Amino acid sequence: MNSSSAPASSLPPEAGLQDLLEALHVRRSIRTYDGQPLRPAHQAFIERYLHDGAHMTGPFGRRVRIELLQGLPKDMQVGTYGYTKYFDAVLVAIAKDDPIDLFEMAWVAHGLVLQLTHLRLGTVWMGAAFSQQSVRRNLSFEDGEQVAAIIPLGYPRDKKRLFDLIASKGLASAHRKPLDFSCFVGSFERPLGDEQTDLRDALDLARFAPSAMNKQSWRVVLNEDARQVHVCAKFSLRHKIGMGFRQYAVAPEYIDVGTWARSFDIATRATAIEGTWSIAAPDLALPQDEDLEYLCTWTRSAAGGA
Numbered sequence: 408m409n410s411s412s413a414p415a416s417s418l419p420p421e422a423g424l425q426d427l428l429e430a431l432h433v434r435r436s437i438r439t440y441d442g443q444p445l446r447p448a449h450q451a452f453i454e455r456y457l458h459d460g461a462h463m464t465g466p467f468g469r470r471v472r473i474e475l476l477q478g479l480p481k482d483m484q485v486g487t488y489g490y491t492k493y494f495d496a497v498l499v500a501i502a503k504d505d506p507i508d509l510f511e512m513a514w515v516a517h518g519l520v521l522q523l524t525h526l527r528l529g530t531v532w533m534g535a536a537f538s539q540q541s542v543r544r545n546l547s548f549e550d551g552e553q554v555a556a557i558i559p560l561g562y563p564r565d566k567k568r569l570f571d572l573i574a575s576k577g578l579a580s581a582h583r584k585p586l587d588f589s590c591f592v593g594s595f596e597r598p599l600g601d602e603q604t605d606l607r608d609a610l611d612l613a614r615f616a617p618s619a620m621n622k623q624s625w626r627v628v629l630n631e632d633a634r635q636v637h638v639c640a641k642f643s644l645r646h647k648i649g650m651g652f653r654q655y656a657v658a659p660e661y662i663d664v665g666t667w668a669r670s671f672d673i674a675t676r677a678t679a680i681e682g683t684w685s686i687a688a689p690d691l692a693l694p695q696d697e698d699l700e701y702l703c704t705w706t707r708s709a710a711g712g713a
């Protein structure tokens with residue numbers, strides 16, 4: 408790992424809520440980079456972020472471990488089997504194979520991804536299709552820790568691609584399921600439909616969170632007065648978990664739900680709707696014939712309107 412030489416005064420400021428809202432609109436996975444190393448100011452920005460306890464702590468209080476590797480050896484490109492090319496830096500997301508550990512890691516890492524989007528850096532989550540060995544050899548691990556995902560980052564080779572094209576929401580929406588696919592009211596039997604709720608814009612934007620194979624594994628149930636949102640993972644990639652070629656080290660759905668929750672949290676806060684996260688025991692019937700798991704609940708703060 409290199410250490411940065413950028414003076415603190417040259418560090419880009421952190422994105423505020425409205426910037427992050429914009430980043431939610433425009434973020435897109437970037438898989439081809441220009442091969443350039445991170446500029447010192449960007450490197451220093453990331454290092455400062457990774458050392459900031461508040462940024463690196465998830466909503467349930469766990470400190471997340473993410474390492475920045477730079478100056479990657481050429482065979483690191485081989486490490487992604489050519490799916491993602493010409494990046495010089497990568498974030499390595501390390502977590503225990505535990506639902507909430509993975510959720511919090513994704514929450515924290517997605518926050519950083521959005522900061523990088525704001526700085527016009529490209530990113531792509533990779534849960535599979537990289538060689539664990541090529542990443543692990545540079546790092547040490549505590550018991551139970553593993554590389555849950557990596558996030559190559561850098562400057563997109565096609566500069567136009569990152570923002571000019573993606574600023575059009577129309578393009579993005581072509582790649583996401585409609586709201587009724589993942590959002591319900593009262594129970595899993597009632598899709599959101601035309602339900603009037605001030606959460607609709609945030610739910611709509613959170614659909615664009617990154618997810619493994621774009622499976623959009625989050626399933627959320629609003630209670631009747633939209634004061635709570637219960638968040639579940641829907642599993643469809645269990646058969647792809649393992650240590651082999653194109654396998655996920657951990658269930659990627661927990662990560663998907665973490666990126667969704669962070670997106671939802673930013674989108675609500677940016678429109679002055681405050682809420683908190685908890686792990687509750689909601690009275691929520693999970694359909695027997697679906698592979699679903701409850702993870703957590705968002706609860707609107709008392710003064711937060713409805």
Ligand SMILES: Cc1cc2nc3c(=O)[nH]c(=O)nc-3n(C[C@H](O)[C@H](O)[C@H](O)COP(=O)(O)O)c2cc1C
Nearest residue numbers: 435436532533534535536617618619620621659662
């Ligand atoms: C947990 C997770 C794992 C992912 N793994 C891979 C991967 O192994 N290879 C890849 O090319 N993209 C991977 N992605 C990126 C998704 O394919 C991408 O987010 C999704 O298709 C939506 O596209 P978008 O990010 O451009 O909005 C992963 C995303 C997540 C959240």
